[in-house]
Amino acid sequence: MTTRQSSAIAVTGLRKSFGDQVVLDGLDLTVRRGTVFSLLGANGAGKTTTVKILSTLLSADAGEVQVAGHDLAREPDAVRAAIGVTGQFSAVDNLLTGEENLLLMADLHHLARGEGRRRAAQLLEQFDLVEASRKPASTYSGGMRRRLDLAMTLVGSPQVIFLDEPTTGLDPRSRRNMWQIIRDLVAGGVTIFLTTQYLEEADELADRIAVLDHGRVVAEGTAEELKRRIPGGHVRLRFAAPQGLDAAMGLLGQASRDNDALALRVPSDGSLRSLKTLIDRLDDRAIEVDELSVHTPDLDDVFLALTGDSTNEKVTTR
Known part of the structure; x- marks a missing residue:
């Protein structure tokens, strides 16, 4: 089995520019199935652009990409069928209840009515939203909205989930609850592609971390491998x-x-x-x-040593 065949995501030479601004400059990534891969970088480093391209929301200028065994350029529909995306901003409809949001997603995935109701009930239970299921989403706390948002992503049983800064704005307890949900998903065989500005989050969850700076991967490895690269230990x-x-x-x-x-x-x-x-x-x-x-140096030290501080764009540990 080749590396590409055994990978959930394989990216070679990915490039993207907006006018004269180069956002991705020859990105190479390999993500093993059933793992958490974290793309770490400051605002403007290219994290969200990477997610948009890999999830078929944005076209690349150059490069080869396979997601869940499908070629991104030739089989975009197959890629969409195999993935789920939870962005920085919630896709929850505030006018609908939690249950109605999930049933809407079931309809969009063309699930039969009975199957859709069973799937919604299962996800409400899994994400501890049963008591709030008949309440409008507008009444949900930030942590509840994030859980509902991720539950909506799971309606289609995706093989690969893109989580773009999924805990931004959450309090520490809600963030840790989301971390446990992510661990449980991976234990069930799902692959997570996580972008984050929270160094603690990458350290806590990721099997491998890539540090992105000005559209290039400047380092990749486990959290411990990256820490050992930096003087000061x-x-x-x-x-x-x-x-x-x-x-x-x-x-x-x-x-x-x-x-x-x-x-x-x-x-x-x-x-x-x-x-x-x-x-x-x-x-x-x-x-x-x-x-x-x-x-040993922490990921703060790793990030600053690898990317410098020229733009004053920092990731955060809180």
């Missing part, structure tokens, strides 16, 4: 007595010393291999360490 060793601190300093050399705390800060990439090497060196000299902690 270290191991902090604290000792019970000055003699242990002195012995470790003599052994390790490049460490930074804190006499008041009886601690050393040793540069490290945070990997298991480097940590084992450090511990073995200390053990060989019978140097006793009272406390050891590993510190």
Whole structure:
């Protein structure tokens, strides 16, 4: 099985410009089936444009794309049948009840009346909206509207779901509830393509993260892989007595010393291999360490190091 065949999304050389402004400049992405893939970037980096192209809402200038095994250019209808899209702004109709919104989506997907009602009831239960199902959507809280919006996306049982900044504006509790829903969907075999400005969200959910800057992927990997690429990681060793601190300093050399705390800060990439090497060196000299902690750069550090801050467009950790 080729990589493209085993992937939910495969993108090669994707390009898009609006007039003289280049938005996507040769984008390459591969998303494995049944995973969460997060596209991380500041406002204007090209995240929403990418989602619009991959979901057939916008045409590309160049490039090859396959979504759910279908060629985007030659089989757009097949792609649409296999995907769901939840955008930055809710598609919920405020004049309809939660149940009516779901039944409307069932009609749009040409489900039989009985099948549509069963599907709506199932989704209302799954998204904890049964009690509010007969109330107008205009009375829903932000978190409830987001859950209903995602439930509407699921009426057609999509293989791939594009979530474009799905928790923007939600309070912390509602955001974490949405995270759990996303995890449950992936556990059921759905592939999630997530764009977000929330670094914590990408760190929490994504199997792989791509950092987008000026229309190009400047780094890709797991959250931990990306963090290890950035200088600043270290191991902090604290000792019970000055003699242990002195012995470790003599052994390790490049460490930074804190006499008041009886601690050393040793540069490290945070990997298991480097940590084992450090511990073995200390053990060989019978140097006793009272406390050891590993510190790695977070996604804030990754983002700023990879994209700079020239546009003052930042992602947020809250």
